[in-house]
Amino acid sequence: MNKPLITGMSAIQQDRQLCRVCEKHSSITENEQCCPYCGSPISPRIKNSQQKTWALLFTAFIFIFPANLYPITYLLKNGTRYPDTIFSGIVSLLSSGMSGIAFIVFIASIVVPILKIVALAFISLAIHFKWQFNPNKQLIAFTLVDWIGRWSVLDLFVISIMVAVFDKGNFLSVYPGIAATSFTVVVITTLFAAQSFDTRLIWDANTDAR
Incomplete structure (x- = not known):
């Protein structure tokens, strides 16, 4: 029944x-x-939820550095190669007067992935050490970060925007750099980390600590 x-x-x-x-x-x-x-x-409960979440978060944490430090695209023009990182693309957008798009790129490509890793790690630590934080607020934070994090795939749109900033000549080709692969890994691992996370553990931790 x-x-x-x-x-x-x-x-x-x-x-x-x-x-x-x-x-x-x-x-x-x-x-x-x-x-x-x-x-x-x-x-x-989801079996091995915390272990899966931590493994995926650790992978995302490793790849977040090359995703932001290495070139995400290479533009080859007249035999000269121009590497472009996410941050340099944002600077190019700002210098071109596209501040609105630059802000969206900054939030979607830098702030959101880092915020998602930090938020999931904090909630997981709170569960592991049974810290007494409001479980409702933790759930709201998780739901919000999880929903926003799905928009990180906008970085594919970011690459096309960065390419459009350059003056295209007759001899021009664009190809992705190592950061494009690294950023893809970050997006996928954080998405799966959120999927494997069992939010019911938030209440379990608060109940067990009493």
Whole structure:
């Protein structure tokens, strides 16, 4: 029976677990492997959630440096190669009077990826050490950063904008640099880190610390 949960107690304390497919809850002890309603695999919490999140965050942390320090594009014009990093592209946009686009590029390509790594790392540390922070605020912060972080793929648009800044001649070719690959890794790993993170652990940490 899908009985209502008691407010003020975690689902585990009430011997309940939620199916992530049909969103119905059932007994942990009676239905350990599969949801009795839809037959999908079920567990009280995402298995190895913290380990997966930390592994992905650590990978993103490593690749965030080459993504910002190395050229994201190379422009070859008249036999001369012009490397362009994310930051130099922002400077080029500013010098061209495109301050609005430069601001969007700065937020999407630099601020958001770093903010997402820091926010997820902070929440994960709070869970691990059972720091007593408001769980509702932690969830709001996670939801906000997760939603904004999905727009980091705008960096593909950034590359085209940076190319458009240059005066194109008859002999011009553009190809991606090592930072383009590194930034792609950062975007993908942070997206998967957010997907593997089980937000219910926020409440577990606060409940266990009492």
